[in-house]
Amino acid sequence: MDLDAYVLEHAGQWQRLEQLTRRGRLTGAEADELVEAYQRVATHLSVVRTQAPDAQVVAYLSVLLARARTRAAGTRVGTWRAVRSFVTERFPAALYRLRWWWLGCLAGNVVVTGVMMLWLLAHPDVEQSLLSPAEIDQLVQEDFAGYYSQYAAGSFATQVWVNNAWVTALCLALGVLGLPVLWLLFQNMANLAVIGAIMTRNDAGLQFWGLLLPHGLLELTAVFVAAGVGLRLFWSWVSPGSLSRSRSMAREGRTAATVALGLVGVLLVSGLIEGFVTPSGLPTWARLAIGVLAELVFLAYVFVLGRAAVRRGHTGDLGADLLEDTVATRA
Incomplete structure (x- = not known):
C-alpha cells in the first residue's frame, strides 16, 4: 500500500x-x-x-x-436519520429486491401444505397413527384454542415474538447451507397440515382458521421472507454471477442482516396480534379483517415503498460510504 x-x-x-x-x-x-x-x-x-x-x-x-x-x-440527529433511512429505504428495498425468493417460498409452502392437508384428510389412518382418540379430542376441544388464552396477553405476545424471532433467525443463519432451511420449512408446514386436518375432520375447521389467520398471515410471511433471504445467501456462493464468491456472499450477508433487523419489527406486530387480537372476544370476521389488513400493509410497504427505494438506487446493502474502503496502491 x-x-x-x-x-x-x-x-x-x-x-x-x-x-x-x-x-x-x-x-x-x-x-x-x-x-x-x-x-x-x-x-x-x-x-x-x-x-x-x-x-x-x-x-x-x-x-x-x-x-x-x-x-x-x-x-441524536444522525441516529434518527439512520433509523428513518433504514425504515423507509434499506429494509423495504431489501424486501423488494429479493421478493421473488420469498414469494417463491410462500407460494411453494402454501401449495405443499394444502396438498398435505388434503392427503391427510383422505387418509384418516395416518392421523390415528400420530395421536390417540383421547389426544385428538383433547386437541380439538381444549388445547388448540387454549393455547392462545392460557397466558396474560402481554406475556404471551412477548413469548410469541421471541419464539418467532428465533425461527426466522435460524432460517437466516442456516440459509448459507441451503438444505436446513428447507427442512425447517417442511417441519413447520407439516405440523400445520396435521393440526389443520385433525381440526377440519372434527368439524373445527372454522375455529382453526379463525384463530390461525389473524396473526398467522403476517407471521408466516415473515418466516417465508427469512427463508427466502437465507436461500438467496446460499445461492450467492453457488452462483455468484459477475462478482467473486466472497464479494457476492458479503453483499447478500449484509442484506440478510438488514432483513433480520427489520423482521424484528414485523414479528413484533404479529406477536401483538396473536397476544391481544387472536384470543379476544371479537367476532371471527373482525379478527380476520385485522390480520388481512396487517398483511396488506406489509405488502404495500414492500411493493410501494420498496419499489420506490430500489428505483432510487437502494438495494438493502450498506451505503457505499460505509463499505470497505478502496486502498490506493502504487503501480
Missing part, C-alpha cells in the same frame, strides 16, 4: 472531520455529516493499521476519532 498516496487522497476528509469537531453548535445537516465522516475515517484508520501501520498517522486518526466520538455523543 502506498501510504503517501492514501493520506493525500483522504486528507481533505480528515480535515473536514476536524473542522466539525471544533465547531460550537452544529446544524442538523452538520451533525449528520459528522456521523458519516466519523464512520468513513474509522474505516481509514482500520486500513492504515492493517496495511501500513505508520505510528504518526495512526495516532492522529485515533485522536481525531476520539474527539468526533465525544462530539457525536451529544447529538
Whole structure:
C-alpha cells in the first residue's frame, strides 16, 4: 500500500472531520455529516493499521476519532436519520429486491401444505397413527384454542415474538447451507397440515382458521421472507454471477442482516396480534379483517415503498460510504 498516496487522497476528509469537531453548535445537516465522516475515517484508520501501520498517522486518526466520538455523543440527529433511512429505504428495498425468493417460498409452502392437508384428510389412518382418540379430542376441544388464552396477553405476545424471532433467525443463519432451511420449512408446514386436518375432520375447521389467520398471515410471511433471504445467501456462493464468491456472499450477508433487523419489527406486530387480537372476544370476521389488513400493509410497504427505494438506487446493502474502503496502491 502506498501510504503517501492514501493520506493525500483522504486528507481533505480528515480535515473536514476536524473542522466539525471544533465547531460550537452544529446544524442538523452538520451533525449528520459528522456521523458519516466519523464512520468513513474509522474505516481509514482500520486500513492504515492493517496495511501500513505508520505510528504518526495512526495516532492522529485515533485522536481525531476520539474527539468526533465525544462530539457525536451529544447529538441524536444522525441516529434518527439512520433509523428513518433504514425504515423507509434499506429494509423495504431489501424486501423488494429479493421478493421473488420469498414469494417463491410462500407460494411453494402454501401449495405443499394444502396438498398435505388434503392427503391427510383422505387418509384418516395416518392421523390415528400420530395421536390417540383421547389426544385428538383433547386437541380439538381444549388445547388448540387454549393455547392462545392460557397466558396474560402481554406475556404471551412477548413469548410469541421471541419464539418467532428465533425461527426466522435460524432460517437466516442456516440459509448459507441451503438444505436446513428447507427442512425447517417442511417441519413447520407439516405440523400445520396435521393440526389443520385433525381440526377440519372434527368439524373445527372454522375455529382453526379463525384463530390461525389473524396473526398467522403476517407471521408466516415473515418466516417465508427469512427463508427466502437465507436461500438467496446460499445461492450467492453457488452462483455468484459477475462478482467473486466472497464479494457476492458479503453483499447478500449484509442484506440478510438488514432483513433480520427489520423482521424484528414485523414479528413484533404479529406477536401483538396473536397476544391481544387472536384470543379476544371479537367476532371471527373482525379478527380476520385485522390480520388481512396487517398483511396488506406489509405488502404495500414492500411493493410501494420498496419499489420506490430500489428505483432510487437502494438495494438493502450498506451505503457505499460505509463499505470497505478502496486502498490506493502504487503501480
